[in-house]
Amino acid sequence: MPDEAYDYSLVRRMAAGDEAAMHELYAAYGQRLYAYALRLTSEPARAEDVVQDVLVAAWKSARRFRGEGRVIAWLLGIVHHLALKSLRHSSQPLTEEIEEMLEAGFPSPEQQVESAEQAARVRAGLRSLSPEHRSMLELIFYQGLSLEEAAQVCRVPLGTAKSRLSYARRHLRGILARQGMEDVG
Amino acid sequence: MNEHQGYEDRLPLYAAGQLEAHERAEMEQHLQACAECRADLELWRAVGTQVMISSSQVSAPPDLAERALRRLHAPSPLHRALLQAASLLRAQAYLVRREMWPASALLMGIGTLVTYLSGKIEFIYFIAPLVAAASLASIYGPEHDPASELTLATPTSPWKVLLARLTLVHAYNLCLALAASLFLLLLIPPDLLGKLILGWLGPMTFLSALALLLSLWIGTGNSIAIAYGLWLVQFPRYEMVLNPSTSAALTPILDAYRQFWGSPLLLIGLGILVLVIALWAVGRSAPRKICAQI
Numbered sequence: 001m002p003d004e005a006y007d008y009s010l011v012r013r014m015a016a017g018d019e020a021a022m023h024e025l026y027a028a029y030g031q032r033l034y035a036y037a038l039r040l041t042s043e044p045a046r047a048e049d050v051v052q053d054v055l056v057a058a059w060k061s062a063r064r065f066r067g068e069g070r071v072i073a074w075l076l077g078i079v080h081h082l083a084l085k086s087l088r089h090s091s092q093p094l095t096e097e098i099e100e101m102l103e104a105g106f107p108s109p110e111q112q113v114e115s116a117e118q119a120a121r122v123r124a125g126l127r128s129l130s131p132e133h134r135s136m137l138e139l140i141f142y143q144g145l146s147l148e149e150a151a152q153v154c155r156v157p158l159g160t161a162k163s164r165l166s167y168a169r170r171h172l173r174g175i176l177a178r179q180g181m182e183d184v185g
Numbered sequence: 186m187n188e189h190q191g192y193e194d195r196l197p198l199y200a201a202g203q204l205e206a207h208e209r210a211e212m213e214q215h216l217q218a219c220a221e222c223r224a225d226l227e228l229w230r231a232v233g234t235q236v237m238i239s240s241s242q243v244s245a246p247p248d249l250a251e252r253a254l255r256r257l258h259a260p261s262p263l264h265r266a267l268l269q270a271a272s273l274l275r276a277q278a279y280l281v282r283r284e285m286w287p288a289s290a291l292l293m294g295i296g297t298l299v300t301y302l303s304g305k306i307e308f309i310y311f312i313a314p315l316v317a318a319a320s321l322a323s324i325y326g327p328e329h330d331p332a333s334e335l336t337l338a339t340p341t342s343p344w345k346v347l348l349a350r351l352t353l354v355h356a357y358n359l360c361l362a363l364a365a366s367l368f369l370l371l372l373i374p375p376d377l378l379g380k381l382i383l384g385w386l387g388p389m390t391f392l393s394a395l396a397l398l399l400s401l402w403i404g405t406g407n408s409i410a411i412a413y414g415l416w417l418v419q420f421p422r423y424e425m426v427l428n429p430s431t432s433a434a435l436t437p438i439l440d441a442y443r444q445f446w447g448s449p450l451l452l453i454g455l456g457i458l459v460l461v462i463a464l465w466a467v468g469r470s471a472p473r474k475i476c477a478q479i
Contacts, residue, residue: 025251034245048246056251105249123230141201141233142240165197172228 007071015062021108022059029072030142033079039138040083040131050086072123073149080153087131118176123174133168136161192222200229270349277349285354290361292316297365306373306381309365309418313385317358318412319394322400324350325467344468351460355393362389387449390456392416398425398463419443 007028013021033054037047057078065074126134133152138149151161198204199212216223260268296312325347366381375380380426391414400406419442424432446452 004402012449022254028250030245031243035240038242038243048249051249052253052256056256057252059253059257087385101187116370118231118472119235122228122235126232126235131307137197137236138240139233140197144201145205146203147198162194166194168232169197169225170194172232173225176228 001037004070008067010064011062011067011071012130013057015065022055025058025071026055029075033075036076036079036135036138036143037083040080040135041087046086047083050079050083053082056075057082058164069149069152072143073145074137076143077147077153080092081155102171119175122172125175128175129168129171132173133164137168140165189222192219193225195234196222196225197229200226200233270418273345273349274353277346278353281324281350281354282436285323286357289316289320289358291321292360293361293365300365300369301372304372306369309362309369309381310384310388313362313365314360314388314392314416315413316361316418317355317389318396320350320354320358321393321410322396322408322412324397331382342468344464345465347464349396358389358393359386362386366369376378383449385451387456388416388446389455391452391459392456394456398459398466401463401466416446419446431457 007025010021010025010028014025030051033051034047037050037054038044041047045183054075058075065071097115126137129137136150136153139145139153140147143150144151147161147165148158154161156164192212195204195208195212204212216226226394258266292312293316294383296309296316300306300308300312337338361381362385363382366378370378383475392415395415396412399411402408403411423435423439427435
């Protein structure tokens, strides 16, 4: 994985108009940006548009990047903003979009986890979370961001980020408990 | 915040492997003593696994950076619109009847010369609307456009084609009339130039717009005849040919009619309204016309 100094140099080169730096940035982080855009939008075509918009925005604002945080957090923040903006203009309800994506995107639990039943329950629990809560989980568990960085990406106070995680935990726990009781019943 | 709450908050970060070594050690110590947190840790690990599985299987299209750069190189929407407009104007300039350009210039030249030689500035008011009406009445339709079938079949909307031709021809007529007005500064003081321009601009705009609209429905010849009739009917001195009672009855009507043609702002407003109607009519009738031609 590229180091921070290298990332900053990429942004500086982009600010100077070096197109190769854009390609290198995308090679380094394109998958993560696209995964996060897809997590939020649930539509591959829309996620592609969002990532394109993000790259254009990053190119244009590279001069203003002050290097106060990691480049990936900066980029994910742009993804978060543009993806939600795109969804606000969409006629499809947000939750349905995410649910459809999760349904299509998750592999068979039998192939992926030891406990198929638990995986299925977690999956169902994730589906029932709102995009704000799910994006927090994505940022922490897949994107490897700290809680502070995740809060910055979502443009919420640190306390809100913590409460979103706490809510996700309670919600998932409740769902798992209910399903467990139904299975026993 | 109590101690347990603090561990509970940091548990997802522990499950995600994001705690520092000393925080990890503290957490592990707490986990040994707290069954609730151990159960939560199991939950967070399952969540992390599912999130990792779904996101790591996503593969990004390889060409998004290239596409983003292409977008950055592309002209801005305004620039693109201006280029398209320029291209449409250029294309339509070739399709307007070629003889119209020199004919309009010649008529306006003769009118200007007559005005100058006679010293009667009113003559330019008389001639400018007639030149503009004749040229605008002949800019659109199968009888003037040898490629009209092709034009209607292209992706460019018929109303855009008409607007482009209208812009070209009207701008040309305006330039001719402006040049004539500047030439007539030889006759009039400069401070009357604005009045002179307003004098022909109103009738020219309305009459040419009306001629264009009529030409779309009844053909060029008929529309020019009607437009010219409407314009010329104000000039004769009817009291010389009509009996006094009829003439007296007609006078207020004729006065109001002449006043109408002498109200530049009203005529410009009406002219724009008529042009909008013409564009709308072309947009609506084009599909039917092309069907009829087929």
